[in-house]
Amino acid sequence: MRESWIGGIKRAFALAIRRMSVIHRDADDELSSLVEERTDLLVERGMSPDDARAEAIRLLGKPLEDASADVRRSAERRERVMSIREWLEEARADVLYAIRGLRREMLFSSFIVVTLALAIGVNAAMFGIVDRVLLRGPAHVVAPNRLVRIYWLVRGPAGEDRTSAAIDPHIYANLELEAKRFSGVAMYSRASRFTVLGNGASARLISAASATSNFLSLLGTRVIAGRFFVPEEQDMNAPQPVVVIGYGLWKREFGGDLNAVGRSMILDGRPVTIVGIAPEGFTGVELERVDLWTPMLLRSGPAATHWGKGSSSGQSIVARLKPGVTADEASKDATDAYRRTYDGGNKKLAEAKLFGGPLTAGVTGSESVETRVSRWLVGLSAIVLLAACANIVNLLLARSVRRRREMAVRLALGAGRARLLRLLLTSSMTISIAGALVGLAVAALAGKLVRYVLLPDVDWTTGPIDVRVLAYATVITIFTGIVIGVLPALKASRVDVSSALKAGGREGGGNRSVIRSGLVAGQAVLAMILLVGAGLFARSLNRIRHLDLGAQTDRVVVLEPRWSRLPAGTSDSIRKLEAARRASFAADIVDRLRATPGVENAALAVGMPFGGAFAVSLFVPGRDSLPRLPGGFGDPEVSAVSREYFATVGTRLLRGRLFAREDGSSRVALVNETMAKTIWPGREPIGECLLIAKRDAACTRVIGVVQNARRSRLREDPSMHYYIQLGQESSLSDPDLIVRPRGDAHSSIRLLRDALLRIDPTIRYVGATVLQDRVEPQTRAWRIGAMMFSLFAVLALVVAAVGTFSVVAYLVEQRNHEIGVRLALGARAGNLITLMMRGPIALSAIGALGGAAVALAGSRIVASLLFDTSPQDPVVIGGVAALLIAVSAVASTLPALRVRHVDPMEALRDE
């Protein structure tokens, strides 16, 4: 094979050289013929032959050698230009030929074009996503690869490492002074979508983030009008609060008027002054939309005590590496600086490490969901493209069998094999381009879908198709054109002329192609991989949906009334009264709220699932210390709740009893299952004594055991948790107002808001969150996985079905004659149908087996992405294999049934 390639290259060179010498010889011949004719003419007119020749050369205008060189040059040029023109004309003819061919077989062509459009479109769309999320980095950030986000690595109570990007401002202040390997350090907070803009009825939620004054210059950008913040504005007691508005908000609220700078707005009930406008699409170093920037308020509070909560709304540090400094060097230096300046007195925190991670990483320092999703999207869409290519190659090969005669005739008529190859490659390129053109529409749709469904928080500034996506689409289109063209073209151009012509009108019988069988099976392998992925993720998602969180999160609404600030000049006594009224508002109205139609129950709680956890020191008589569990803070968590809490939230009682009216102010508590098992193993905890806050506190009696409820994560280690009555522990105050509405929680929000506003018309805005909405972001990875795998798997399945269908259809058509003869000889149509279907079904079964093997081999990679699902789940693998084979059975049955329409008489007449 290699020999023949080298030979081919040598031949091509030899050909070029020979062509050049032919051109030169022709040019010389023409020149000498001119000179000779001229000489003859002059001799005819009476000159001596010698004089005539001298005169003929003189008339050339220059010495013979120079004239020859000139003429050779012009001949060369002529040949070059003409061969290009010829090439273009041939290409044009080839394209027209390809288009005619596609139009002649509309069904065949539309299969191919649709398949390609789906594959190319999906790939282009995915590139658009990855380009934004991974490749280009956040908009307006200069050299994002020299920026690091600072992570804090702390050893947890059970010795495990806890990484967090949420860092105390105190550390930031120290780093800014002490770290020497950064050219700049800034602090910012991620966008929070719960900031209220405006007043009264027109109040709405916007997304606001905060940042230190050096943030923009650190990233390498600037405001488009006004200014960013100054350091003095980072002080909590700054006299005049200021904001920088985002480009989008500026366009929406101020119609793009530059005079917006200097105007004031009402933000969370207080007036703020706009000092600047951020550039279009600026989202800091994250990708989420930011409507508005506020100065990061740096309070110089007690040393770092806040850690391990991994909250995504915490403040993060971003730093730019000095030129030539690596992230590792800078991390080491930052850790030294941190340890040198830490004065909090906590041993674990004093030993914590800092490290700089890439911007694409998430809050825990590992790959963010967006990054992971985009990487998978690319991989999966590439698989779909491969499957589509395999499919099309197969179809083209099938067609090339039909075209053998045409190719043989062309060869017999003197077309070179190279010329034929070119014709066929042009044809496949034309198909690929047609697919790509339709694919752009697919890309626009798929891009929109993925953006809104899978990555809704990212601020997309451009449409799904931009110049870079187009460039990428062009590249994959050319790649596809070559991939789908090479094999059929080589095969077609190797036709043996005499045998193909001899075969007459009938095509050479049933010589099955190994390549084609391999392609059908290979396609099935790819489809199988995607199907297994889809199955596993769907199962994970199902597991999550049926997870017992210890709270019915979809039935619970948390209400947060917010009031305006009191006007300046309000007397202190009124201020105090109003503050007290607001503080006890929830407690005052919870009974009224419970009586409201549409409300099933309502309760108060300090500390609830997905809503904040608290811990106070706890002692148990007879034990020196309590065991520490990896999932906890150290001390067991505590919630202070009103009586109706459990009924409202849906946490089930396992043993004993819940709080009751008769308890009054007596000190009673409920513990969760884990706490019961950990502190009183093998014993009934009811009646046991808890000493809350102090060792000499009064006994709090355990009256019951409730099921475990999640603290904040879907995946978390169980922790000890107990519940006491609200109001008994002064440090646990300011409860959340929780409501269990009748009917759908989301649609009841309006009613609940109205109810609160009726009770107190001075409320400015009622924040209302269905608890499930706090859980939902955590399920995103699985939802995304299930959705994209399913999407791609369906695509691959369709592609595989189309492939099988058309292969069998061609098979039947190609063996029409044989079938006719067999029918004439008494074969039963049913047997022949089975005969036609057997191959493709067997191939897809082989493919399913192969795909299952690949999926099992790769199970390690996906295992970490699944939720309580084994990557080798036999139900999933068996199920999707059955599905794949069933689909290929259906896809091959339909065309195989055409056997019944074959007329034996026609076949016999041919004989």
Next chain:
Amino acid sequence: MADQLPVVRGTLDMLVLKALSWKPMHALEIIAWLEDRSGGRFGVDDSALLQAFHRMEEKGLVAASWAMTPKNRRARYYRMTPKGRTHLKKEMDKLAEYNEMLSAILGAESP
């Protein structure tokens, strides 16, 4: 021999095409035709003319193929292509119009 005149730029193509409009010719036949019709005032070097033919071939105005002369010598014969024919007609029309304009201006008898 009369004084030779340089050929005005862009008109050489026209002259060659005109020659070929009668019949296909080889290089010297074209040159001789032009010399005869110009009364010997046609002053372009033979080698330059040969290059001009190549250029015209390149532009698709003429096409060439090898054939035998009456004296049984191999020569490259040029013939006018349809594109050449249209080109000739267009250029001649343009030139006629230009001449008309020139003579209208130069023949003016009042200021």
